[in-house]
Amino acid sequence: MQPGKFITVEGTEGVGKSTNIELIKNLIEARNIELVITREPGGTPLAEEIRELLLEKREEKFDPTAELLLVFAARAQHLNTVILPALNEGKWVLCDRFTDATFAYQGAGRGLPWDTISELEQLVQKGRQPDMTLLLDISVRIGLERASARAELDRFESEKIEFFERVRQGYHERVKQRPEIFFVVDAGKSLEQVQTVIERQLEHQLDLWCS
Numbered sequence: 001m002q003p004g005k006f007i008t009v010e011g012t013e014g015v016g017k018s019t020n021i022e023l024i025k026n027l028i029e030a031r032n033i034e035l036v037i038t039r040e041p042g043g044t045p046l047a048e049e050i051r052e053l054l055l056e057k058r059e060e061k062f063d064p065t066a067e068l069l070l071v072f073a074a075r076a077q078h079l080n081t082v083i084l085p086a087l088n089e090g091k092w093v094l095c096d097r098f099t100d101a102t103f104a105y106q107g108a109g110r111g112l113p114w115d116t117i118s119e120l121e122q123l124v125q126k127g128r129q130p131d132m133t134l135l136l137d138i139s140v141r142i143g144l145e146r147a148s149a150r151a152e153l154d155r156f157e158s159e160k161i162e163f164f165e166r167v168r169q170g171y172h173e174r175v176k177q178r179p180e181i182f183f184v185v186d187a188g189k190s191l192e193q194v195q196t197v198i199e200r201q202l203e204h205q206l207d208l209w210c211s
C-alpha cells in the first residue's frame with residue numbers, strides 16, 4: 001500500500017487557515033481519498049492538554065525554551081499516535097500547522113536558534129516532512145484585524161505586532177529553504193480570489209499525485 005500524503009497549512013494570525021482547510025478537505029474527499037484532519041499543537045487528548053497549557057494566558061512568564069519543548073512534546077505524541085499511523089494505512093493527513101510554525105513562532109518570533117529547532121525536529125520527526133505546505137501569507141495588520149474580530153485573544157494572539165512581523169519573516173525564510181514543498185498564497189485578497197488560487201494549485205498537485 002502507498003503511504004498517504006501529508007499536507008500542512010500555515011500562516012500568521014487571522015490568515016484564514018480554518019476557512020481554507022474546509023475547501024481543501026472537500027477537494028481531496030471529492031477524489032474518494034480517506035482524509036484525517038488534525039491540528040497542532042494538539043490532535044490527541046494528551047497533546048490537546050499541552051495546547052491548553054501553551055495558549056492559556058497566565059501571570060508566570062513562559063520561558064521560550066520551555067515553550068519550545070512543550071510544542072515538540074505535543075508533536076511527538078501527535079506524530080507517533082495519529083499522523084504516522086494514518087499515513088501508513090494509506091490515509092492522507094491535513095494538519096493545521098506543523099513544524100514550520102515552530103521555526104516561525106519559537107525561532108523567528110521568540111528568537112530561539114534555528115539549529116536547536118532543527119535538532120529537535122530531527123529527534124521527533126526522523127526526517128519525516130510534509131509532502132506539501134500551503135502558506136497563507138497576509139500583511140500582519142490585516143490578519144490581526146480579522147483575528148481581533150473573534151472571541152477573547154489567547155496568549156499568542158496577545159503578542160505585539162512586531163512579534164507577528166518576525167513570525168511572518170520566519171515563514172518566508174522557511175519558504176526559501178524548501179521552495180519545492182511550499183505553495184504560497186496571497187491571503188489578503190477576497191476569500192473568493194484566495195480560494196480560486198488554492199483550488200487551481202491543489203487540483204494540479206492532486207492530478208500529479210493521483211496519476
Ligand code: Z5A
Nearest residue numbers: 015016017018019040041097101102105146156157190191
Ligand atoms: N504555535 C506555535 O507557537 N508553535 C507551533 O509549533 C505551533 C503553533 C504548531 C495556536 O494556533 C497557536 O499556536 C498559534 C501559534 C502557536 N498562535 N496563535 N494564535 P492556531 O492555528 O490554533 O491559532 P490561530 O492562528 O489563531 O488560528 P485560527 O484561530 O484557526 O485562525 P485562522 O484559521 O487562520 O483564521 P480563520 O478562523 O479561518 O479566519 C479568521 C477570520 O477571517 C474569519 O472570520 C474568516 O471568516 C475571515 N477570513 C478568512 N479568509 C478571509 C478572506 N480572504 N477575506 C476576508 N476575511 C477572511
